[in-house]
Amino acid sequence: MEYKLGLIGCGTVGQGLLEILRNKKDQLKDKHNFEVKVVAISDKLKGSLLIPEGINLEKLLHILDEGKRISEYLEGTANEAEQMDALEMIEKCDAHIIAELTYTDIKTAEPATSYIKKALQTGKHVVTSNKGPAALHCAELMRLAHENNVSFRIEGTVMSGTPVFNLFENALSGNKIKEIKGILNGTTNFILSKMEEENMDYEDALLLAQELGYAEADPTADVEGYDALAKIVILSNVLLEGNIKPSDAEREGIASLSKEDILKAKEEGYRYKLIASTKKESGQIKASVSPQKLSLADPLSGIMGANNALTFDLDLLGKVTIQGPGAGKIETGYSVLADMLAIHRLFSK
Amino acid sequence: MEYKLGLIGCGTVGQGLLEILRNKKDQLKDKHNFEVKVVAISDKLKGSLLIPEGINLEKLLHILDEGKRISEYLEGTANEAEQMDALEMIEKCDAHIIAELTYTDIKTAEPATSYIKKALQTGKHVVTSNKGPAALHCAELMRLAHENNVSFRIEGTVMSGTPVFNLFENALSGNKIKEIKGILNGTTNFILSKMEEENMDYEDALLLAQELGYAEADPTADVEGYDALAKIVILSNVLLEGNIKPSDAEREGIASLSKEDILKAKEEGYRYKLIASTKKESGQIKASVSPQKLSLADPLSGIMGANNALTFDLDLLGKVTIQGPGAGKIETGYSVLADMLAIHRLFSK
Numbered sequence: 058m059e060y061k062l063g064l065i066g067c068g069t070v071g072q073g074l075l076e077i078l079r080n081k082k083d084q085l086k087d088k089h090n091f092e093v094k095v096v097a098i099s100d101k102l103k104g105s106l107l108i109p110e111g112i113n114l115e116k117l118l119h120i121l122d123e124g125k126r127i128s129e130y131l132e133g134t135a136n137e138a139e140q141m142d143a144l145e146m147i148e149k150c151d152a153h154i155i156a157e158l159t160y161t162d163i164k165t166a167e168p169a170t171s172y173i174k175k176a177l178q179t180g181k182h183v184v185t186s187n188k189g190p191a192a193l194h195c196a197e198l199m200r201l202a203h204e205n206n207v208s209f210r211i212e213g214t215v216m217s218g219t220p221v222f223n224l225f226e227n228a229l230s231g232n233k234i235k236e237i238k239g240i241l242n243g244t245t246n247f248i249l250s251k252m253e254e255e256n257m258d259y260e261d262a263l264l265l266a267q268e269l270g271y272a273e274a275d276p277t278a279d280v281e282g283y284d285a286l287a288k289i290v291i292l293s294n295v296l297l298e299g300n301i302k303p304s305d306a307e308r309e310g311i312a313s314l315s316k317e318d319i320l321k322a323k324e325e326g327y328r329y330k331l332i333a334s335t336k337k338e339s340g341q342i343k344a345s346v347s348p349q350k351l352s353l354a355d356p357l358s359g360i361m362g363a364n365n366a367l368t369f370d371l372d373l374l375g376k377v378t379i380q381g382p383g384a385g386k387i388e389t390g391y392s393v394l395a396d397m398l399a400i401h402r403l404f405s406k
Numbered sequence: 407m408e409y410k411l412g413l414i415g416c417g418t419v420g421q422g423l424l425e426i427l428r429n430k431k432d433q434l435k436d437k438h439n440f441e442v443k444v445v446a447i448s449d450k451l452k453g454s455l456l457i458p459e460g461i462n463l464e465k466l467l468h469i470l471d472e473g474k475r476i477s478e479y480l481e482g483t484a485n486e487a488e489q490m491d492a493l494e495m496i497e498k499c500d501a502h503i504i505a506e507l508t509y510t511d512i513k514t515a516e517p518a519t520s521y522i523k524k525a526l527q528t529g530k531h532v533v534t535s536n537k538g539p540a541a542l543h544c545a546e547l548m549r550l551a552h553e554n555n556v557s558f559r560i561e562g563t564v565m566s567g568t569p570v571f572n573l574f575e576n577a578l579s580g581n582k583i584k585e586i587k588g589i590l591n592g593t594t595n596f597i598l599s600k601m602e603e604e605n606m607d608y609e610d611a612l613l614l615a616q617e618l619g620y621a622e623a624d625p626t627a628d629v630e631g632y633d634a635l636a637k638i639v640i641l642s643n644v645l646l647e648g649n650i651k652p653s654d655a656e657r658e659g660i661a662s663l664s665k666e667d668i669l670k671a672k673e674e675g676y677r678y679k680l681i682a683s684t685k686k687e688s689g690q691i692k693a694s695v696s697p698q699k700l701s702l703a704d705p706l707s708g709i710m711g712a713n714n715a716l717t718f719d720l721d722l723l724g725k726v727t728i729q730g731p732g733a734g735k736i737e738t739g740y741s742v743l744a745d746m747l748a749i750h751r752l753f754s755k
Contacts, residue, residue, distance in 0.1 A: 077580075077722065085580065085684030108674040217725050227576035227751070228569030231426075231434065231743050355727055359708025373426065373740040374567050374730055380705055383724035394580050400575070402751075 060089055060397065061111075063097035063152035063181075065143050065172050066159035070186050070213070071100070072121055073138040073390025074156065079114040079275045081394075091401050097150035099143040101159075104128045107138035107150055138236045140335070147175045154400060156393050157185040163278075163287050163303070166193040177209060184396040184405075186213025186389050192287040192303060195294045208400050211295070215241060215288045215394030216365045219381030223395055225296055225369065232371040234296060236336040241288040243363035243383040245311050245331045249318050250361045252319050253328065259316065271363055271384075281310035282331065282346040289333035289344050297335060299342035306335075306344035314348050322350050328358045407439055407754050409746065410460075412446035412499045412530075414492050414521050415507035419535050419562070420449070421470055422739025423505065428463040430743075440750050446499035448492040450508075453477045456487035456499055463599030492517070496524045503749065505742050506534040510637050512627075512652070515542040526550045526558060531753075533745040535562025535738050541636040541652060544643045557749050560644070564590060564637045565714040568730030572744055574645055574718065581720040583645060585685040590637040592712035592732040593621045593628040594660050595678045599710045601668050602677065608665065620712055620733075630659035631680065631695040638682035638693050641716075646684060648691035655684075655693035663697050671699050677707045 060079060068339045078085075078093050085091045094111035104127040106112060112130070120129045128136045138146065147155055155176040159169050166189030173190050176183045177198065181259035185191065192212045201332050202209035214238075215221050225234075235336040240246050244266055251262040263280070266272035286308045293306075311331050319329050327350040351358040356378040360366040365383030370376050383386040413420050427434075427442050434440045443460035455461060460480070469478045477485045484510040487495065503527040508518050515538030522539050525532045526547065534540065539547060540560045551558035564570050565588075574583075589595050593615055600611040612629070615621035624630055627633045635657045640653075642648040660680050676699040684693035693705050700707040705727040709715040714732030719725050731737040 081580065084582070089579065208557050219726055220573070223577035224569070224573060227748070228572035228744065230438065230747050231430065231740065233433070353708075354710060356708070356713075359702075359705070361703060364705075372735055373743075375737070377568055377728065377730035379726065382724055387722055388724070391580065394722075395577065398579050399576070 058401065059092040059094055060154055060401070061094050061096045061152045063147065063150045063155045064095065065099050065147065065155060065157050066265035067098050067100040067103055067121070067127065068158065068160070069386045070389045070393070071158045072118070074203055074393045075114055075118055077387065077390050077394055079118060083130070084098060089398060089401065091398060093397070096152055097138070098127055099141070100127065105138040105141060106130055106136070107141070107146060109151060114383055115303040126382055127135065141170055144175050147172060147181070148179055154182045154184060154397055157187055158393070159185055159187060161188045163189050163192060163283065166190045170194050170198070173198055173209070177205050177207060180205055180207060182207045182210070182400050184210045184393050186217070186392055188214045188287045188291065191291045195291065196300055202379055208403065210396035210399060211291065212396045213389050214291055216367065216381065216383050217385060217389040218391035218395060219365060219379060219383065220395060221292070221379070223399055224379060229369065229371065229374070232373050234369055235372060236334065236370040236372070237292055237296065237367065238334040238357060239289070239367035240330055240357055240360050240365055241333045241367070241383070242279055242285040242331060243365055244276070246360065246365070247271050247363045248364060249311060249314070249319065249331065250278070252316055254361070256316070259312070259314070265332060277327060280312050282308045285331060285333040285346045286298055287334050289346060293335040293342045293344045299335050299337065301342050301344060302353055305342070307347065308345070309347040311348055326353055326355060327351060330360070332355055332357065407750065408441040408443055409503055409750070410443050410445045410501045412501035412504045413444065413507060414448050414496065414497065414504060415509070415702065416447050416452055416470070416476070417509070418447040418735045419738045419742070420505070420507045421467070421737055422735035423742045424463055424467055426736065426743055427586045427741050428673055430466060433458045438747060438750065440747060442746070445489060445501055447476055448490070449476065450494040454487040454495060455479055455485070456490070456495060458500060467592060492521055493524050495641070496521060496530070497528055501530055503531040505535060505748060506532055507742070508536060510537045512538050512541060512632065515539045519543050519652055522547055522558070523550060526554050529554055529556060531559070531749050533559045533742050537563045537640065537755045540640045543584055544640065545649055557752065559745035559748060560640065562738050563640050565716065565730065566730060566734060566738040567740035567744060568714060568732065569744060570641070570716055570728070572748055573613045578718065578720065578723070578726065581718070581722050583718055584721060585683060585719040586641055586645065586716065587681055587683040587706060587719070588638070588716035589679055589706055589709050590682045590716070590732070591628055591634040591680060591712055592714055593625070595709065595714070596620050597629070598660060598668065598678055598680065601665050601707060603710070605665070605669070608661070608663070629655045629661050634680060634682040634695045636682050638684050638695060642684040642691045642693045646686050646691060648686065650693060652690050653693070656696065657694070657697040660697055675702055676700060677702060679706055679709070681706065699736060
């Protein structure tokens, strides 16, 4: 079965996805009866393309690798798509699936939310790795998808391609969730690991994280817990059927932790982690992000470096923990493929 | 959608499954549109029942809890089912799904394999937690299922209800597996944990494991690695499309490890684990079970006590590790429910 795909945003994640689709073409066709034709790309910085018969990914990736504009693909021929904004492109592109991969604005969730609404309203499935719409408007977007008989899928918003939503939806179904606890931010976990294992000061560990590309120049979103907060809100609303906003959850970052706190905990057989957790009590979601002193028997205490992990505490299975990458070009690109394969399973019968 | 279920074997796992089906009746119907009517039970020791209109689970579980024979259910009325052997029962019971939950005989895989074949040949899906048929005849049984347009599912054979096959089939699909490494035997992991954490001798730790019910009176299958071996053979044949027998894999147990080895490794920052691993090299499966000294950075090194864990090393995601229970009445009972829900997803459209 062939799916036409439109990409809104073609940064790191989009390019990761395109590389996967190029490299795995035969495997996906042979093993999953799944073929993808990329028919549209719209990127604010790099330009746009609309090619109903499908874009040659080898040629496009070569252009992107060289840092050129996407229109170079047409080699000078007129490119009508350059006049279209993303909304127009979504409406006109005749794709089955839109991958919404623009930057996260956690305050407004725009323009991503408008893009997603337009896609759902015109009968297209949407896959996104953008935390904004999922954190602020999940229930509304899920409802809109349902009304239009399409899917709104968000695997990449939490733990990149390490499956959380797809895991619970399929392999853990039938369980009820008592609590979710996770290490959802790789940057802060890297900093805490370095402080404990290599006796580094907070400032030095942060600097190293910045040098290695784990932390941004302004590290506030990571170290103050805003990134983990958005993710635990998404998990609360999707997996616990809550309806909370980021401001409904408690949040404390790691900046207040001193090296002394961490080393003292280590001596006592404990380890500090920035833990995002959520549970439902009498119908109310209780979600929080805060540094917690875990016993070394906790499955999350052994997660070191930039890794992410999530523990589901379940009524039938007890604690099941999944650990894996929390970022990365190919890893997050894969989250989009995983959701497209889920759409293929759900809708192709 | 309602499924008629036949149980072959009604020991711990079967009773766990029946309890789940009783307790989750409403949840499964409301959330998954999934209803189960148990129409047949055949157990060598406890007797048999064949009730096409469905068995009242509350009443049956009460009888089982009291340690009585299953025929008590009929309160003296003639029970024709008592004259039938399991094969006849499978043929006559008109179930959609057979749960094969008899004891594992890892040398012959019988009588379970005959039961499974009969069920598949008469057009019934089969779900099993029995390692014998899956380790010795997986390819043949999968082919037989395919020919009869039904499913042969084995989630419970490895890590009880902690999802391994359902995880890879859905949430990780599209990845290629470079290597699988796991802690697949809870008893030996418990013993190694006690030797390291509480400075116990091997013999004392084994005795404690026996007292707690983790290890059997004859602990050979666990401590010599036969149990983990059967599981890594199943993983090799199902997830790596191999065709190996237990004798094709290397096997070494933990009995040769001394407390001194373990404490010396600990001092050097390592930890001994009984590791089952498999990979495909030039079309050949290389599978083994042996004690390995892991660095503390290995995701498997933090798995303590009777827990199980499996690391998938994947071409797109890198290492993804799932950790959870490896045994238990409700946990293994859940594996059967998970596979039935998978059948529901795959065949109900």
